[in-house]
Amino acid sequence: MKYAIFALSFLLLFACTSDETPITDYSAENDQQIIEYIAKHNLNASKSSSGLYYVIDEVGTGDKITATSDISVKFKGSLIDGTVFENTEGEIVSFNLQGLIQGWVEGLQLFNHGGKGTLLIPAHLGFGNSTKENIPAGSVLIFEIEIIDYKVLNDEQIEAYINEHEITNVLRSESGLYYQIEELGTGEYPSGTADVTVVYKGYFMDGEVFDESSPNGVFFNLSQVIPGWTEGIQYFKQGGKGKLFVPSHLGYGIYDYNGIPGGSVLIFEVELVDFID
Structure with missing residues (x-):
């Protein structure tokens, strides 16, 4: 900056x-x-x-x-x-x-x-x-x-990352969020205002980890997090696991934020432990 x-x-x-x-x-x-x-x-x-x-x-x-x-x-x-x-x-x-x-x-x-x-x-x-x-x-x-245009740049970066690491079964939503469902989980899907407990690890495309929860996860409301999480966690049911590839417009935007460089793609390994709607 x-x-x-x-x-x-x-x-x-x-x-x-x-x-x-x-x-x-x-x-x-x-x-x-x-x-x-x-x-x-x-x-x-x-x-x-x-x-x-x-x-x-x-x-x-x-x-x-x-x-x-x-x-x-x-x-x-x-x-x-x-x-x-x-x-x-x-x-x-x-x-x-x-x-x-x-x-x-x-x-x-x-x-x-x-x-x-x-x-x-x-x-x-x-x-x-x-x-x-x-x-x-x-x-x-x-x-x-x-x-x-970070929307275009991040899209290209995510596609290249997926191909380079041979990650399969990745979907892209209309918003530009990429996600991989490794385990769907059981029961119902959470809403965008659900209280959820999630185990996660967040890292950049070069593999550097910038944040990680405890093994027990973190409890929060889905309406109070970055848009990539609000949308992405809703693709899983209880016990579901997978990855979210979050472009900057669904993350922290174009400005530096708490050690996250502006325009960064964020990758999260997530497990939806539980939720309350």
Whole structure:
């Protein structure tokens, strides 16, 4: 999460400036700079009514991005002369669009999750007359972005894990939860609000265990746990055993949580010892 905060600092609206700094309108100058850059690099760019230029390489197949969306991205930011001021270098960083520079808030809404492209942001949609660390006032900002769709990525990761470990009889629900029923159990199925006792072990795809119950299990209500558990435990009857492969949107989401990295697939070996509806 430390790197995510570092990267985010380059996108926040706040910038260092002085009350005595004269207000300069860079719009015409920036527009000409962007037009020349587009021609030089042979980009198929469009321009919005605000003055933002953008290139959509892939719009993305995931959910539509809004001004308040949580997003996960890889990006490189550079000035018009090619100077790189930030590069996630393949790492995924996650944050909410609120409070970021206007060029990002507007530009990211042109994509869905899973999209890829370039934003060419004039100063009035970036840091304006302010100096932002090593970004001079009035600068055009160019961002090459790849927006991660964890639903797709996690799905691919789970499928690869299942194939690599030759796990059979795995089912996928409409929500994206994968589960394997080793023993169904007997009696009735619990509801989503049942009090249950479950013996479990949770681990990442690399095998690292992040949580494990005692042999007697843990007692809790199914409505108070992550969605992957609320749904998954309902596929078992009393005494049932199996595995849950929980994508991040049914787990802890895109942000780090108590030692669980954002976007993680979680694997649980579970046994439904008992339940009360």
